[in-house]
Amino acid sequence: MNMAASATLSRKFQIAIPETLRDEQHWHAGQEFVFIAKGSGVLLIPVPELAQLVGIAKGTNRDAYRNREDRY
Numbered sequence: 252m253n254m255a256a257s258a259t260l261s262r263k264f265q266i267a268i269p270e271t272l273r274d275e276q277h278w279h280a281g282q283e284f285v286f287i288a289k290g291s292g293v294l295l296i297p298v299p300e301l302a303q304l305v306g307i308a309k310g311t312n313r314d315a316y317r318n319r320e321d322r323y
Contacts, residue, residue, distance in 0.1 A: 256269035256272050276297075278297060282298075283298040284296060284297050284298060285298055
């Protein structure tokens with residue numbers, strides 16, 4: 252996207268994501284997002300579907316796994 256898109260926060264605290272941005276990012280209605288506060292702004296990141304995570308750890312060395320049960 253070459254140009255910055257903008258939207259207005261409604262009285263119900265809703266924001267419509269501009270169509271050009273939705274199309275570019277391949278976002279769809281009903282998709283879940285996470286909001287991460289970053290300074291004076293917010294990152295909007297789509298939550299991946301389970302099918303997108305299949306194989307994400309392929310080739311991981313399980314011997315190097317650290318047991319984190321010893322933490323408080």
